Amino acid sequence: MHSNLLMQCRRQLLIWIKSLIDTECAYTKVELREDFDKLKLECDNLKNETSFLRTNFLELIDNCKFLIDQTTEILIERDNYYSEWEFSRNILTPRPDWNKCSHLITQWKNLSLGKTSEQLVDILINEINHENMEKKDTEYFSMMINNKNELSQKNMFIEQLCIDISSEEKFIKNRHMRRRITGLLIKEIWSNKLFDENRLEEKTNIKLTDYVFDYLTKRFNSKEIAIEICYNIKDACNRYQNRYEINLFWQILTGQIEENVYYYEMKEFARILQYLIKLCPHSSSQSLLSTIRWSDLVTALHELYPNWTNERISLLIIAAERDLKQSSKERNDLEFLLLFTEDDEGHIGEFLMTIRQQLKLDKIEYIEKIKDLLIGYPLISINQFKQAVELVDPNISKEELQRYINWVFELEKISLTSNKEAILSKTNENIQLIKQIQKRDFEEIILRLECCSCFMH
Structure with missing residues (x-):
């Protein structure tokens, strides 16, 4: 009983x-009601704060965008005021542009540093007097001697002006050619x-x-006069080497710069002109009165040079304003053909000069990319x-x-020298062999490339 x-x-x-x-x-996993209520209250507070911060953040974004737009408008307005101020200053208070003297006088920037207008006039007078004294001392040129050991370093133009060592010394009259005549x-x-x-039928260069x-021999119908003119050109x-057109001509003539540098500039100027003519409502007319809108000029420059920044395009517009002596903010149309005129010496306006400067910047950037790939090699082969x-310019043609x-x-100079010295035969195999084994120093490559007409294709 008890056991049960x-x-x-x-x-x-x-x-x-x-x-x-x-x-x-x-x-075991049940929280206390009091703790749950506290956590829920904190969660609700965090949600409210998050919503409040999100609202403030969106408002700040709108305010930031508004400030950016306002800043952009202010900068544009500032640039416009500056352009109008500079334009008005040039019209109302015309002053001599002393920088033009740098094209005529060597080291003008150093001579004119910190000088007043009166002192600058004195410098000009001294330079003119000094030039006249030099002219009196050099009435004749002595002819250059043809040194056969240096034939490889001379071009055809220099070679035609030289005389043999055995010939009697001759003198050429100094005509003291002025800059305009040159x-x-x-x-x-x-x-x-x-x-x-x-x-020419074959259209060869x-x-x-x-x-x-x-x-010059054909023009003056005399070889002696042609030699005299050539020495005076030299x-x-x-x-006048500070004058771009004159210096470029001489460097091309003496083989220091590739001739295509000149033609590339002319082609670019012609390309811009033809593009603007197509935008003109009366494109068939060749009158200087043909006009386009300023906005069309800006659009055309952006389309012709899509890689150029707005700042670079604005420099071109400012240069065009100076050439035409009018502001782009005026509603007047611009007579764009006046931007492409040149004087009888071949000098161009600021617009084309700025185009030339921008093309030079593109060339420097192009060469720098090639330089980065070649740097580190002391000797560089053709391959x-x-x-x-x-690699830098994948669209470049084989030519x-x-x-x-x-x-x-x-290569042309090497081939010519080899033929003159009769070291190598004229077969294509030997010429190809020269091209394969030829190597040049890195610095020489870059220097030669800077004197070449190179650009992104």
Whole structure:
């Protein structure tokens, strides 16, 4: 009896123990109601703060965009005020542009530094007197001597002006050619050269070094006068080397710069002009009164040079304003053909000069990319140079690439020298062998490339 009762009590105890264990297991993850309420309150507060911060953030974004727009408008307005101020200053208070003297007087920037207008006039007078004294001392030139050991370093133009060592010393009269006469003669040579090239049936390019002496001989119908003019051209180009057109002509004539540099500039100027003519409502008319809108000029420049920044385009617009003496903010149309006029010496306006400067910046950037690929190699082969150019300019044609190689490695000069000295035969195999083994110093490559007409295709 007692044993049965004891067994029932034990069973009941086990049941309660199991129930207690199950209850403890079931309530292990249960939080207190008080803690839950606190957490819920904190969560609601965080949600409200997040919503408030998001609203403030969106308002700040709108305010920031508004400030950016306002700043942009202020900068544009500032640039416009500056352009109008500069334009008005040039009209209302005209002053001499002393920087123009830098084209005539060497080291003008150093001479004119910190000087007043009166002192600058004195400097000009001294330079003129000094030039006149030099003219009195140099009435004749002595002819250059033909040194056969230096034939490889001379071009056809220089060679035609030299006399043999065995010949008697001769003197050439110094005509003291002025800058204007020099510019006119250079412009005449370029014009007639282009005319003669177009007149040929094969449309071949005549080298300037081969053309000048023959043209002057034909023009004056005398070889002696042609030699005299050539010596005077040499003297004038050295005296007026600060003038871009004169210096470029002389450097091309003496083989220091590739002739295509001149033609590339002319082609770019013509490309811009033709594009603007198409925008003109009366494009068939060749009158100087043909006009377009200023906005059309800006759009055209962006389309012609898509890689140029707004700042670079704005420089062109400012230059055009100076050439035309009017502001782009005026609603008047611009007579764009006046931007492409030049004087009788071949000097161009500020607009085309700025185009030339921007093209030079593109060329410097182009050369820097090639330089980065070649740097580190003391000697560079033709294949290495070719690969670097193709990586930088993948759209370059084979003809253009060969033109680069011919100029940079002076292949034509090497071939000519070899033929003169009878060292190598004239077979194509030997010429190809020269091209394969020819190597040049890294610095020479870059210097030659800077004197070449190179650009992104």
